[in-house]
Amino acid sequence: MKSSGFWGSLFSRHDTLSFVVLALILLVVLPLSLDIFRLSLMGKYMTYAFVALGLALCWGYGGVLSLGQGVFFGLGGYMLAMFLKLESSDPESTAIQTTPGIPDFMDWNQITELPWFWEPFYSFPFTLAAVLVVPTAFAYLIGVAMFKRRVSGVYFAIITQAIAAILTILIIGQQGYTGGVNGITDLRTLLGWNIRSDFARYVFYFVCVGLLLLCIVISQFVSRSKLGRILVAMRGAEDRVRFSGYDVANFKTFVFCLGAAFSAIGGAMFTLQVGFMSPSFIGIVPSIEMVIFCAVGGRLSIYGSVYGALLVSWARTAFSESFPELWLFAMGALFIAVVLAFPDGLAGLYNQYGRRHVERQLDKWLLTLKSSTRTASVKGVAHERQ
Amino acid sequence: MVTDTRTKRSGQPRRLLKRLMGVTAALAFSATVSAQDVNTTDLAVTDDTVTVGILHSITGTMAISETGSVQAEKLAIEQINAMGGVLGRKIEYIQEDGASDWPTFAEKSRKLLTQDKVAAVFGCWTSASRKAVLPVFEQYNGMLYYPTFYEGLEQSPNVIYTGQEATQQILAGIDWVVDAKDAETFYLLGSDYIWPRTSNKIARKHIDKLGLKVVGEEYYPLGHTQFNSVINKIKLRKPDVIFASVVGGSNVAFYKQLKAAGIDMTKEKPLVLTISVTEDEILGIGGENVEGAYASMKYFQSLPNENNQAFVKAFKERWGDDIVIGDVTQAAYLGPWLWKAAVEKAGSFDVDKVREASPGIELTTAPEGYVKIHKNHHLWSRTRIGEAQPDGQYKVVFETEELIEPDPFPEGYQ
Numbered sequence: 001m002k003s004s005g006f007w008g009s010l011f012s013r014h015d016t017l018s019f020v021v022l023a024l025i026l027l028v029v030l031p032l033s034l035d036i037f038r039l040s041l042m043g044k045y046m047t048y049a050f051v052a053l054g055l056a057l058c059w060g061y062g063g064v065l066s067l068g069q070g071v072f073f074g075l076g077g078y079m080l081a082m083f084l085k086l087e088s089s090d091p092e093s094t095a096i097q098t099t100p101g102i103p104d105f106m107d108w109n110q111i112t113e114l115p116w117f118w119e120p121f122y123s124f125p126f127t128l129a130a131v132l133v134v135p136t137a138f139a140y141l142i143g144v145a146m147f148k149r150r151v152s153g154v155y156f157a158i159i160t161q162a163i164a165a166i167l168t169i170l171i172i173g174q175q176g177y178t179g180g181v182n183g184i185t186d187l188r189t190l191l192g193w194n195i196r197s198d199f200a201r202y203v204f205y206f207v208c209v210g211l212l213l214l215c216i217v218i219s220q221f222v223s224r225s226k227l228g229r230i231l232v233a234m235r236g237a238e239d240r241v242r243f244s245g246y247d248v249a250n251f252k253t254f255v256f257c258l259g260a261a262f263s264a265i266g267g268a269m270f271t272l273q274v275g276f277m278s279p280s281f282i283g284i285v286p287s288i289e290m291v292i293f294c295a296v297g298g299r300l301s302i303y304g305s306v307y308g309a310l311l312v313s314w315a316r317t318a319f320s321e322s323f324p325e326l327w328l329f330a331m332g333a334l335f336i337a338v339v340l341a342f343p344d345g346l347a348g349l350y351n352q353y354g355r356r357h358v359e360r361q362l363d364k365w366l367l368t369l370k371s372s373t374r375t376a377s378v379k380g381v382a383h384e385r386q
Numbered sequence: 387m388v389t390d391t392r393t394k395r396s397g398q399p400r401r402l403l404k405r406l407m408g409v410t411a412a413l414a415f416s417a418t419v420s421a422q423d424v425n426t427t428d429l430a431v432t433d434d435t436v437t438v439g440i441l442h443s444i445t446g447t448m449a450i451s452e453t454g455s456v457q458a459e460k461l462a463i464e465q466i467n468a469m470g471g472v473l474g475r476k477i478e479y480i481q482e483d484g485a486s487d488w489p490t491f492a493e494k495s496r497k498l499l500t501q502d503k504v505a506a507v508f509g510c511w512t513s514a515s516r517k518a519v520l521p522v523f524e525q526y527n528g529m530l531y532y533p534t535f536y537e538g539l540e541q542s543p544n545v546i547y548t549g550q551e552a553t554q555q556i557l558a559g560i561d562w563v564v565d566a567k568d569a570e571t572f573y574l575l576g577s578d579y580i581w582p583r584t585s586n587k588i589a590r591k592h593i594d595k596l597g598l599k600v601v602g603e604e605y606y607p608l609g610h611t612q613f614n615s616v617i618n619k620i621k622l623r624k625p626d627v628i629f630a631s632v633v634g635g636s637n638v639a640f641y642k643q644l645k646a647a648g649i650d651m652t653k654e655k656p657l658v659l660t661i662s663v664t665e666d667e668i669l670g671i672g673g674e675n676v677e678g679a680y681a682s683m684k685y686f687q688s689l690p691n692e693n694n695q696a697f698v699k700a701f702k703e704r705w706g707d708d709i710v711i712g713d714v715t716q717a718a719y720l721g722p723w724l725w726k727a728a729v730e731k732a733g734s735f736d737v738d739k740v741r742e743a744s745p746g747i748e749l750t751t752a753p754e755g756y757v758k759i760h761k762n763h764h765l766w767s768r769t770r771i772g773e774a775q776p777d778g779q780y781k782v783v784f785e786t787e788e789l790i791e792p793d794p795f796p797e798g799y800q
Contacts (some may be wrong), residue, residue: 037500060438108539108580110587160594173578180607183488183512186521196525275521278488278514320490321497323645324483328445346673 014355016045017362018303019216026209043205043273045313046212047073050266052294052305053215054236054259059077059291060299061223061254063235065153068160069263069290071167072135074282076264078171079134079180081277082118083127084187103184118177122329124191126142132261139260143253152238161284169313183278187271190332197271208269212306215262219302222258231255265308297345304347311346390451423734424473427527430503430733434486436475436735438463438722439482439498441509441519446486451634452511452596455533455718456481457705458705459517460506462722465700472726473735477742480504495519499526505735506531508721511714513537513581520545529737531721533596533715534682535661537584538794543741546724547764547792550684553799554790558769559682560592560629563659568625571599573656575616576631578605585631585661595798601625606632611639617647620656637667642677651678651774664712665778673778685716685754686772688781708732716753723749724759742767756789764792 011019029386030042051069053110058064091101099112106114117201120126144161165173171178179185188193222228234296242248271277280286292307297308315334319327401702421433430437434614440459444454448789471477480502482494489511498504499522505718506529509515523530524543530545538551563569565764576582582605590600601623604616620628626681632640644651644658651658658679665687670677687698687710697719701711723746729735732743745761772780 037496038796044493049582064641105580108584129508172607175579175583179588180518185517196521274492276489276492276518278487279520280487317493324578325444327483 004194009215010224013362013366014359015220018031019213019220019357022216022303022306023209023213024275026212027075027206031202036201039205040201040273041317042314043201043208043261044270045267045310046121046205047270047273048290048293049309049321050215051259051263051290052297052309053212053219053302054262055291055294056297056299056302056305057219058229058255058259059221060301060305061235062231062252064158064252064256065154065157065291066155066256066259066287067291068162068164068282068287070282070284070287071138071160071164071271072260072263073137073267073286073290074167074171074279076131076267077271078081078184078267079121079127079130079264079270079297080271081120081184081187083124083152083185084190084271086118086121087190088186091309093136103284104177105179109180110203113278114179115189130366131264135264135267136261138155138259139213139257140253143256144249145277147249147252147256152252161287164282164284164287181279183276183280184280185276185332188274190272196275196303197356204269204273205351211265211269215265216302218258218305219301220348224327227251227254252326271296285323288294292335295345296335298347300344301347301351302335304345304350307346398729399597408463414786420713422598424733425505425703426735427738428503429505429735429737431475431505431735434475435478437478437480437502437504439495439502439504439509440479441482441484441491441494441505441507442511443484443486445483445793448484448486448511450514450670450705451666451714452484454712455509455511456469456717457651457709458533458701458711458715459720459721460700460718460721461704464704464721466473467727469621472565472729475735477722478543484509484515484784488514488741491515492518492522495522495528496526497522499528505529505729505737506740508533508718508725510534513579514546514597516540517795523714525613527737529725529740531718531719531725533721535717535720537581538796541764541794543763544737545745545763546721546759548720548724548795549615549714550765550769550791551794552581552588553793554767555684556585556588556768557592558790559597559659559661559680559771560589562682562771563627563657565593566784567626567654567657568735569598570655571601571623571625572629573601573620573623573625574603574629574631574724576605577608577633579608582631582633582662586629586798587628591799606636608634608636611634613643614647617643617649620649624656626655626657628656628658630658632660632664633662635670637663638671641671641679645675649656652780653678664714665710665780666712668713668774668778669710673774673776676774677776678800679774680783681772681774681780683713683772684767684769685713686770686782687711688772688779688782689754689783691753693754695751695752695757720749720752720757720765723751756759760792762792764794766791 031039051073055069058066085103089103094100094104097107099107102114124130146159170183189352194200210341230246234248234251238248293309293312298304316331397711403675411490421431425431440456444456461477466472467476467756469779475542482498484491484494498507508531510532511534516532520542520580532545533548535555536551537550556763572587574589575713576586586603593600603618660681662677663681698711702709727747728740728743733740744759750758762765768786768789770782773783
């Protein structure tokens with residue numbers, strides 16, 4: 001029954017099945033069944049799955065509800081957008097401006113030279129590092145400031161929400177440096193490579209799938225390790241964990257930073273696939289939407305949260321294309337129904353009804369597989385002896 | 387997908403008759419020109435229909451502003467269909483919701499262009515949504531008819547701007563308050579984003595050129611509702627004109643607080659000159675709170691010309707008696723008509739040919755009067771000054787004699 005080795009330490013048998021099924025859907029089924037427009041949309045939804053995954057760890061496992069994950073998603077996206085914007089703002093293509101060579105929105109805001117904090121974003125390696133480091137460091141600061149002071153629960157949620165609001169106002173207010181409410185738009189190339197071609201969209205989709213699967217492996221590692229058990233323990237009885245000698249704040253900070261890093265990767269992939277970044281992803285509403293993705297999928301489940309993000313986003317597009325004037329009501333009804341009927345989301349529903357059946361099938365299937373390999377190997381051995 | 391181009395309404399035999407006549411005309415025409423001849427670029431054109439897109443926010447914070455544009459575009463399409471359509475083809479539309487969210491606009495515009503292959507899109511309202519869809523339209527070579535008055539500094543081959551760019555709206559307004567009201571000092575006030583900032587920059591340059599004075603300039607975040615401190619400053623500095631480009635819901639707070647602070651706009655000074663309050667906004671602010679303010683725009687519902695009277699009547703018949711029509715709504719109404727004229731001039735739905743045919747297109751039937759497409763893709767238009775009345779309408783008190791040339795990259799104003 002028990003598999004062993006590194007894989008086995010990360011994945012239970014059922015996790016392996018879930019992982020393989022998800023990978024098959026994302027790598028084989030969807031690319032074969034969708035045209036590039038729909039596939040690219042799926043790639044966009046997947047960027048939300050990064051956030052939902054981070055939330056499943058923070059909120060589902062650690063009990064740390066953050067209503068400001070959009071902050072990290074946005075920061076990651078902005079870091080990459082700054083690089084791409086500089087690349088597409090070379091003096092030739094911006095010759096029409098008063099000051100050629102700076103991003104167009106700076107020119108509109110009467111800024112005549114590139115601000116100092118934009119300078120490093122000419123470097124691609126720096127940008128890649130910044131995509132991960134800046135949001136994570138920011139999360140670390142918040143984490144240390146909050147958790148060390150034992151701010152938790154609903155107070156922490158409110159503070160993260162306030163941070164989301166503050167950052168939105170900051171970005172919109174400093175439009176000369178950030179693009180304001182329009183965001184950073186019209187991104188064309190990445191290292192000279194056209195990011196808007198169909199081929200690029202395929203590439204980004206598969207890169208996105210790869211990164212998502214990597215993040216899932218990391219999440220599996222966290223959830224199956226001792227760390228994950230401490231997180232769950234903290235969620236259940238924080239004081240007991242503290243009295244057992246663990247520094248609760250450090251664990252919370254860690255999981256919060258991890259969630260932030262995942263969100264940042266999602267944000268950067270979003271920028272690449274959509275071709276721009278705007279403050280509409282940082283604010284309170286998108287941050288809460290991301291929590292809803294996670295809740296619908298099942299916050300206690302790594303895979304559930306991913307499916308939640310994909311399904312809800314897909315439903316959003318489908319409803320709004322079919323009923324442009326009523327789709328919000330349909331979405332609202334969906335959320336209410338899910339939360340009322342299955343508090344643990346789709347994953348909870350599956351665990352309650354589907355899982356037993358799947359496990360049984362899996363048992364049967366593994367048994368036949370084993371017996372057939374055994375007969376095969378016995379035959380092989382017998383053959384050698386002759 | 388909503389492809390139904392009209393809602394069935396009973397009790398209008400005359401319109402029905404017109405429609406029937408249109409359909410027969412369409413059939414007769416389509417027999418002569420086959421779809422391949424008028425569409426070489428694989429657009430959604432059949433022998434008797436052509437599909438266009440409507441892309442506005444009908445949910446979210448912008449829905450209240452954009453609904454008028456949607457209604458105007460649908461009305462124009464229905465009227466064109468009743469007259470026989472475009473090149474003998476009935477216009478069908480696919481409506482998508484931008485949901486007040488810029489990335490959604492980008493997604494939906496990509497869908498309309500690559501999946502639905504629409505021949506043209508009528509849509510967008512905020513500058514942010516236009517900036518979001520612009521790369522998509524340029525990549526897939528689509529055609530966007532954009533209705534809002536905006537900041538300029540843009541001239542895309544894939545967009546026809548049916549609203550005014552900033553200099554058209556502002557210069558005439560300031561000249562008027564200087565000439566007619568002897569204004570000498572100005573206080574510039576706006577919401578904090580690119581349109582008010584660019585507008586005020588243009589206003590300030592123009593005021594400087596006239597040798598007059600700006601005594602204050604301030605910006606507030608979108609949705610801001612506390613204007614007391616700026617109103618105190620205004621009282622202190624006593625400007626002749628408050629030049630306001632506050633947008634959206636903030637207007638309600640601004641005008642109410644202005645009135646509460648004892649600034650009576652029906653008196654001579656300070657007077658308010660706004661470039662952002664149309665009849666639509668007054669619905670929210672309340673006519674009694676904004677009475678006496680002056681607005682500088684190209685269209686008011688109360689314009690007395692015949693075109694406009696017919697337009698207002700048709701609009702009310704279609705969408706209800708208590709509806710009001712603002713500047714942007716009228717500009718949105720022009721979109722389908724301008725497109726139709728360009729398609730017919732080009733004899734083709736191909737975007738490149740429509741673009742080539744567009745400069746010089748005239749519309750003598752526009753509610754605002756005569757308009758003409760400039761080669762920079764903006765419209766020549768007149769600017770009017772309206773004085774807000776307690777009933778929520780504007781009384782037109784001034785109109786420029788000449789059509790004003792659109793100049794999206796005004797020299798000396800950047």
